[in-house]
Amino acid sequence: MSVITGAWRRTAAGAGLLATDGTVSPTIFAEMSALAAQEGAINLGQGFPDEDGPAEVLEAARAAIADGLNQYPPGRGTPDLRAAISEHQHRFYGLSVDPETEVLVTVGATEALTATLLALIEGPDDEVVVFEPYYDSYAAAVALAGGTLRTVPLRAPDFQPDLELLAAAVTDRTRIILVNDPHNPTGAIFGRDVLTEVVRLAHLHDAIIVTDEVYEHLSFHAPHTPIATLPGAPERTLTISSAGKTFSATGWKIGWIHGPAELITAVITVKQFLTYVGGSPFQPAIARGLRLDDSFFTDAAAALARKHEILGAGLRDAGFTVFSPQGGYFTLADATAVGGADGAEFCRTLPTRVGVGAIPMAAFLPAEHRSDPGYSGIVRFAACKRVPVIEEAVSRLAALRA
Template sequence: MTQGRPLLNRSLAEFGTTIFAEMSALAARTGAINLGQGFPDTDGPEEIREVAARAVLSGLGNQYPPGPGIPELRSAVAAHQARFYGLEYDPDAEVLVTTGATEAVAATLLALLEPGDEVVALEPYYDSYAACIAMAGGVRVPVTLRPQEGAYRLDLDELRAAVTPRTRLILLNTPHNPTGTVLTREELSAIAELACERDLLVVTDEVYEHLVFEGEHIPIASFPGMREHTVTISSAGKTFSLTGWKIGWITASPDLVTAVRSAKQFLTYVSGGPLQYAVAEALRLPDGYFAGLREDLRAKRDLLSAGLTEAGFEVYGPAGTYFVTTDIRPLGEGGDGFAFCRSLPERCGVVAVPNAVFYDHREQGAPFVRFAFCKRQEVLEEAVSRLKQLAA
């Protein structure tokens, strides 16, 4: 306290230590298998890591790279969008490299929101969204995805009702963390029509774009009228198992990129110069790489989902991402996901994350718990073996 005032800005007062830090510390203290935080336990492709090493040793990118990102990476991002989605972007005017997707979200919201602007976001949501909206002075308006027939679904009527004259933008995440939902063509079309009708911006976090097991990933920027309304965000971390590199990007119209760059330049300015050269190479990997990653994770999803079902959880099958959401109530645990996750390491040596932290309406997420399956097969097999103690 200083002069009777709290030290932390009041817009951030509700945000303390993240649940990921708490659960990872619990895993370290107990020796439990950490299926809480979504990071792989293997490194990305060796040939891509070698590109980064050569860049460092040869002096490429060891000093400040260009503010928008190195030209090679911006060109690779543009080529990626054209290759996979038929979206054409000018690498000089419509691509911006960021320090991961989290900074991209922060810079975008800081750039585009005025204090009091409302942001409609799909709940549960990745925890940084709430903090970024708060830092930008925005007002978050959650629209809740609810479990239905073994998966989570969006109520489009509820989404439409959430939009008011104060709404500035819709914040999407598809494939969706933590539920694993992949928004369908019909859902995205309806959101696009709403955005165009109400002249709303759409900010879409697509970091799990290559991790879709059922359905397909369709960028909302590809829908009629959405090219000028959309900021698309992605990163190298999930697609290439290089989460520590923190190389992300946005693609958008020149006016939107200029706005976001105006905020981003006063956050990190630039970062990861040598790594940008490597990510440029990674984005050009053959189709077999992306298909192989997807199939590897599909098998791991199925392994963990089957084990969780056998242990007594109700499992909501993810169509994408790294994560499986479960309901603990069939275990006879009541509905307190926090208490369950804090006791689980001592009980059977596994760490998970309570989904309630991803909700404004905490009661909506209280009985749900998320497990990550982006781990080696033998680690998942051991975790499943330990979790079966709950059914004993």
């Protein structure tokens, strides 16, 4: 008999990790990272940088530790970081956000999302609409909250949703429309028509919009447009972001959420019983980072875009069909022509065959859709590595075409 019960069972099932015998398997990310380590492969699977962020941000964290900022910060986050988040939203997007009542600092964007779903979902009659493929924590968090997940597919090559399918998915049972933009894993940036339709549907069905914008400063061809800037959106939108991707500090786990005060109050009511607070000396460091000159943010996006170009060119030379991303850490490629019609099996053998790790698209789909032929050969590679590492990975991948 399984000992997995209640919320644990729901979460494991939502993440696609619960086997029929009741056992829980590791995530595909853990599995592929372990395979890469075992084979001494270059890990282009999991999305973490292999170099540190700006020196002034690192130094601010060291100074905070030396200055004794090592105990619990305020529950909503340090006043200076909340002020910096408010300033950032106004500086880049023209949004007016009250740092006292409309901002909450969280332990990464994942906690912000999970606390939001736990706060706002009351049961299985509450539906959460997401674009598929999706970051795996979304389904797990919806399941943990006891809600029902509904998905709208994103198809190659541009990974933009069909607006008719989106309108059909959003109903009066929709509690939340969850939008990840720039999108992981596809690297898509949603068009203005998509964002406008999300706002229209949210008003029509009295839904809340929750946005995951952790790649906001890693948009390659145009500035990021938060949904909260659209007419009719601010009063029903919770915007989530974090420092990890922007400042190459994924291990610090400093995230935030902002939106209408009454919704933030609901989220903090749950969050205080999850982690309570986190990352005291990292909060002033991230406040410092958010106030860096514009050149830091534009340079970071340009540097990552260049890494994607190198990776994409190498993948094409190796025989992959590449879907060039518009933003974010990841490049998708169809491996069918190099023996990867089954993307999951391809990724399980890739570290041994050529010494490179990747993640199959199946990791970002519900279990019942993992054999969808539109996704089955697609795999994800992380470009957030040093250029010499990417060049070595590309050199190894060339062996697939030999």
